[in-house]
Amino acid sequence: MSLTLLYVQTLNGLQLGVLLFLIAAGLTLVFGVMDFVNLAHGVQYMIGAYLAAMFTALTGNFFFGLALALPSALLFGLLLEFFIFRHLYARDHLDQVLATFGIILTLNQAVKVIWGAAPLSVPIPEIFSGSVVLMPGLLYPVWRLVIIASGLAIALLLGILVTKTRIGMLVRAGATNAPMVSALGVDIGRLFMIVFGFGAMLAGFAGAMVAPILSVEPGMGDNLLILTFVVIVIGGIGSIRGAFIAALMVGLVDTLGRSFGPSILRAFLDPAAAAQTGRALAPMLIYILMAAVLFFRPAGLFPAKK
Amino acid sequence: MIMRREILPLSIFLAFAVLPLLGNFGSDAFILSIVTRVMIFAIAAVSLDLILGYGALVSFGHAAFLGIGAYAVGILSAHGIREAAIQIPAALIVSALFALLTGAISLRTKGIYFIMITLAFGQMAYFFAVSLAAYGGDDGMTLPGRSLFFGYDIAQSERAFYFLVFACLIAVYAACRMIVTSRFGRVIRGARENPQRMEAIGFSLFAYQLTIYVIAGTLCGLAGFLLANQTQFVSPAYMTWQRSGELIVMVLLGGLGSLNGAILGAAAFLLLEEGLSHFTEYWKLYFGPFLVLVVLFARGGLMGGFKRLTGTGDGR
């Protein structure tokens, strides 16, 4: 197994990791601050991708499309918050699960009615198309590097926002003890709305960024939603730092496990059995990881609640 | 008061009992098969309600037991063992062992972490089934026929199979009612309301919760046995996380912690799916908002609405 392949797969794992982080950041805050289980968060990602596809087709330019898609995704998130989610904050988790499950069904079907069942595609922006040689024999698509870079940049920005600003302080305080923050006179309703809208926009941004490499299709957020929950649970609910570390862990374990698992097993088993077991084991790896983390740390790596 | 509370379960079971007698079902066997499916999922939902509604243990991997029960039938049939007297114990024992193992680990965690760790075990079971190349892998496998009962092929008739499932549903329901009203059940409910106090007065909650988790898993394994027999087909698709989610939705839709609600929820979910999809390809466009409206306006699901209408008290 060549070293080049290892580097490429590490980059791929990193890319999946930052993608998961963009979605997980909003989810973990919504969960941590508002104690709200939002299964419909994956749908926000799908909506972002569809909006980016639509606006890119309309304007003929991905960046104009992105510029229009982000505020639209934000607006859409706020509308959902205003009409539905707001009435669910006081309910127990299971009510929230049922309602947001209903929203998933509705919106997955709605995008099919509006945009058709056939997958849509978005061309890669001209200046970021093609591949670059990172080192001899290592060719990597530029757009994937852009995704990694923008994801890392946003992670850094979020880190600063959460640790250094007043609103960040409130969010952290809210994640640790929301009733206390409210009792201190902070308009908790407004804080919730800001956090929710911001989370929706980040998920939408993730959707828009992957639109040029993945086909945009109904239900694209469902499987990612589960991975995202895995991430926030490993990281510890309400912790941005935890979400970031867990996202990278899950991205790397999943990608590297799928490509190197069988060859590692080949050291112990005969090739046919190794291929067979590898194929069975690779998709389980992240769940094994999660079960192991929760076994030793039942509240995740960096729990926000004390 | 007690009599009034029994009206609902009695009428549900009466409806199931008289249905096959209504009219001539020679050509309309489909209704039998759809209601059979409703009852099978009702068993699964009742078993989930046992831990979800009474124990506040939200298992997001309950479909794994459905799959384990189904694979017990499939794998044994593939080796020529079609005898239910062997298949059913195998389905129940393997389900119970899986529940014991995963429950012992999962119950270390609480709340959302419990939800996610049960999901993890469910997914592991799913991917394990996918990797069973000898038993069809992703594709699953077709059964040679329904299970034999002491050598007799009695379940082959849709009507006989209907009554078999009906009997299982009554047995499971009765067992669950006995469990939740027993002292053991009161401890479980106490743990839901105030775990600290229960621990303080000297109950080892872990042991109680693990026991109820194993019971629920075992009963769901029975539903899996029946599901495999109904479709005469076994596939990893029975244990996807979406299926676990659907089971939770059935229980919530019907109303938590009343057992009756789980049956109603399973019926409402499957009949709405069947009815709506018959009229429009976009049935989820109506079903989705329906779920949201139930949450917003009918607290406690269908049972909640029922209680408000009839004035029966808290049925928990």
Place this chain on the structure above:
Amino acid sequence: MIKAKLFVTLGAVALMASSAAAQEKLKVGIVVTLSGPSAVLGQQARDGFNLAVKQLGGKLGGLDTEVIIVDDELKPDVAVNKVKGLVERDQVNFVVGPIFSNVLQAIHKPVVESNAFLISPNAGTSNFAGPQCNPNFFVTSYQNDQVHEVLGKTAQDKGYKRLFLIAPNYQAGKDSLAGVKRHYKGEVVGEIYTPLNQLDFSAELAQIAAAKPDAVFAFMPGGMGVNLVRQYRQAGLANIPFLSAFTVDESTLPAQKEAAVGFFGGANWAPDMKNPQNEAFVKAYEAAYNSVPGTYAMQAYDAALLIDSAIKSAGGKLSDKNALRAGLKKADFKSLRGNFKIGVNGYPVQDFYLVQVVQRPDGKFATSLREKVFSDYVDVYAKDCKLTN
């Protein structure tokens, strides 16, 4: 109240059932995948079938025809349930479907053991072509392996020494790679099965780049193919010949666009096939649905014609199953692909071609016939089928 509600719902189900007892009216149930990422394949099949029924004036074999369409959701147990509804409640005479092999495995038994014939417009697995062939099961597409064999043969004939294989991890994927290897004798440098509905192929593409093969063979239907093809080009691998089955076709090309131009496929047909019935079909389909038809649409259209011809040959008597079966075997209709017969096992005997993606003068993307690879090709499993003519 709830009790009343339950009875109303059950009553509604009962009502739907009892209203389905009309006589000498043809009922066809279509069970295809209409939700999820692969929905577009099911839509093509549905549209192709509906187009044929429309062109025949709403009558197949001269009988008023009711077409009932259901979505299998790509879940086998849901499909079984829906199919039972079709054969038991709706009493359909024919079930047309499904798209995916795993669904076929689940619905085959309930249909062939009922009163209806099962006609697959796409999935054609090896087990039902060989030992488990059934007199009530017919296929208007191909045996799964055959299309893949086209590419294996092509790779062999073009002298590629090192081939890389990739397919999703389900039965059709395994049949696919077996089919390729049947005619390809060179070295297989890599063989990857990906989880069904995986959308990011970065890990696999990196392995392909590392293996440096002479050509790649891919089987990635639907949305998976869209992603694979675009990512393949983005990864700068387009200089390695891309041989594929059901990966670049008219259902995926609207999303793949330029990324797929020049890529190869194997097929029993392409929209630019020269025969009068096909030219008329393509024109009518494009006018009606504003998209280029693919093999899914073509095969479903042929399925409707096959049913039409069988009923005619049975003299319109739906109750005479033996006459219908004989009519289905005769397949006395003008297939869109010209040369078409039904073999002993109910699977087609037909020609296969290498096709290549082109951009048509009107800007739309389509596959185009390149060369005939097999003539009158009988699948390899037919010899294990014990049915007689």
